[in-house]
Amino acid sequence: MAWNPDIKGVTLPFSVLKQSLKQPHTLNYPVEKRQLVPGYRGFHVNDLSQCVGCGNCQEICMNEAIDMVEATSEVNPKNASGLVPRIDYGRCCWCSLCADVCGPYSLRLEGEYTYVSADPDSFLYVPKDTKTS
Amino acid sequence: MSDVIKIFHGPQHPGVTGNMSMELDLDGETIRRAVTHVGYLHRGFEKLVERRTLIQAFTIVCRICVPEPDPNEENLARGIEELAGLEISERAQFIRVLVLELARLQAHLLWLAGQGGSIGHEVVPQWAIGERDYILDLFEELTGGRVYHMYIYPGGVRRDLPDGFLDRVAAVLDQLEQRLPEYDRIFFENAGVKKRLQGVGVVAAEEAVANGYSGPVIRGSGVARDVRRDAPYLVYDQLEFDIPTQSAGDAYARALVRRAEMNQSIRILRQVIDRMPPGTIQCKLPRHHKFTLPRAETYVQTESARGAFGYYLAGDGTEYLRRLQVRGPSIVHAFTLLEQLLVGAQLADVALIMNSLGICPPEIER
Numbered sequence: 001m002a003w004n005p006d007i008k009g010v011t012l013p014f015s016v017l018k019q020s021l022k023q024p025h026t027l028n029y030p031v032e033k034r035q036l037v038p039g040y041r042g043f044h045v046n047d048l049s050q051c052v053g054c055g056n057c058q059e060i061c062m063n064e065a066i067d068m069v070e071a072t073s074e075v076n077p078k079n080a081s082g083l084v085p086r087i088d089y090g091r092c093c094w095c096s097l098c099a100d101v102c103g104p105y106s107l108r109l110e111g112e113y114t115y116v117s118a119d120p121d122s123f124l125y126v127p128k129d130t131k132t133s
Numbered sequence: 134m135s136d137v138i139k140i141f142h143g144p145q146h147p148g149v150t151g152n153m154s155m156e157l158d159l160d161g162e163t164i165r166r167a168v169t170h171v172g173y174l175h176r177g178f179e180k181l182v183e184r185r186t187l188i189q190a191f192t193i194v195c196r197i198c199v200p201e202p203d204p205n206e207e208n209l210a211r212g213i214e215e216l217a218g219l220e221i222s223e224r225a226q227f228i229r230v231l232v233l234e235l236a237r238l239q240a241h242l243l244w245l246a247g248q249g250g251s252i253g254h255e256v257v258p259q260w261a262i263g264e265r266d267y268i269l270d271l272f273e274e275l276t277g278g279r280v281y282h283m284y285i286y287p288g289g290v291r292r293d294l295p296d297g298f299l300d301r302v303a304a305v306l307d308q309l310e311q312r313l314p315e316y317d318r319i320f321f322e323n324a325g326v327k328k329r330l331q332g333v334g335v336v337a338a339e340e341a342v343a344n345g346y347s348g349p350v351i352r353g354s355g356v357a358r359d360v361r362r363d364a365p366y367l368v369y370d371q372l373e374f375d376i377p378t379q380s381a382g383d384a385y386a387r388a389l390v391r392r393a394e395m396n397q398s399i400r401i402l403r404q405v406i407d408r409m410p411p412g413t414i415q416c417k418l419p420r421h422h423k424f425t426l427p428r429a430e431t432y433v434q435t436e437s438a439r440g441a442f443g444y445y446l447a448g449d450g451t452e453y454l455r456r457l458q459v460r461g462p463s464i465v466h467a468f469t470l471l472e473q474l475l476v477g478a479q480l481a482d483v484a485l486i487m488n489s490l491g492i493c494p495p496e497i498e499r
Contacts, residue, residue, distance in 0.1 A: 009324030
């Protein structure tokens with residue numbers, strides 16, 4: 001039986017060594033951070049000056065993650081119900097259907113996504129009041 | 134006294150590609166009998182979909198397959214469009230092809246990482262996962278999500294392309310084309326990798342056809358079968374691409390098929406970038422609780438990175454689907470094929486063969 005060594009197959013993998021001269025692709029977190037991506041489906045925000053409390057978001061949520069609760073701050077005078085959405089982040093799947101069906105475009109998802117809490121009740125999250133641009 | 138011992142490989146094991154268990158009878162290092170056990174990952178998605186309106190359902194189906202969710206979204210959307218008689222715009226079809234081919238690329242990179250890891254190749258998993266992240270960045274920008282995109286929607290797609298997005302796709306493809314030869318040098322042409330993959334898990338072409346194997350498994354056995362060519366959907370009939378095949382039928386042949394498919398996906402994506410037409414991305418839909426389907430049924434198929442992915446949908450005149458049946462390629466690959474290939478194989482080759490077949494337990498149990 002002839003000896004037929006795969007010289008190329010043995011030597012070519014050593015080409016990996018040239019990678020040691022290159023910069024890493026990773027970021028030195030938390031010193032360096034990624035830029036937030038516009039359109040990312042992160043935390044909800046709600047412009048209370050626009051929200052009409054209609055409950056469309058609650059109706060379409062397939063995980064039943066949205067409850068309409070009494071607003072604690074000033075709301076849109078056209079908000080007849082006086083209710084605003086509260087999202088259970090234990091159930092939310094960040095599909096963004098709630099933002100899609102929002103008539104006045106007040107509810108939307110933004111790039112912020114980091115959240116740490118030891119209190120499970122804090123996962124019932126009332127979106128921050130942010131003006132729509 | 135028998136020398137045969139029985140072990141369970143999984144359901145939690147770094148070498149299996151999901152929560153799935155294999156009961157192996159071992160004689161030394163050689164497997165004498167293998168039985169596949171599933172049931173650790175059943176989430177009842179098919180049943181859940183029957184309790185959701187058509188629009189709500191599309192947020193569930195992407196979770197049927199984690200490594201490549203988009204063929205699920207495409208299947209559900211196309212099935213609903215067929216039943217409801219919706220026409221989707223050409224732009225939406227091109228965007229869907231863009232998403233599906235990017236998904237195929239990232240799924241093949243994820244497979245490469247798994248295949249490298251399964252044979253103890255330490256470098257290629259790091260590289261492939263890193264490379265895949267650039268594609269996930271594109272998905273993040275386009276769809277708002279990195280893994281579960283929830284983007285392909287009945288009637289079109291959810292968002293239009295951001296400004297300059299196609300240029301960024303082209304830049305990622307350029308970068309990937311430069312990098313893929315480096316993968317060849319460290320993995321596909323590596324003598325050690327060839328020693329491990331060649332002659333392992335051999336599937337004969339006749340058996341592949343008779344048992345309905347698909348994807349890289351059947352193409353690795355020399356049968357050029359691909360849903361994109363055999364039953365074209367979207368605009369695949371307007372795009373030029375080849376169906377790569379290999380004749381050996383072993384794990385290495387399947388690896389080479391996937392490697393060649395990455396080139397073909399890049400080729401398709403370049404055509405999509407050049408030919409992306411203007412127009413609308415979404416046709417008008419009724420409100421979600423008034424969106425009903427007629428009493429009819431359909432079967433749609435999409436070519437995923439692992440093979441032909443089929444959905445049977447039946448409407449009954451209401452806003453809910455009466456039945457959704459998911460038939461992924463893994464169901465035959467994990468039972469009919471894997472149990473047979475493992476007999477006579479070495480214990481160290483179990484993860485290798487499983488990765489090479491691209492078995493995805495979530496889609497078996499859906």
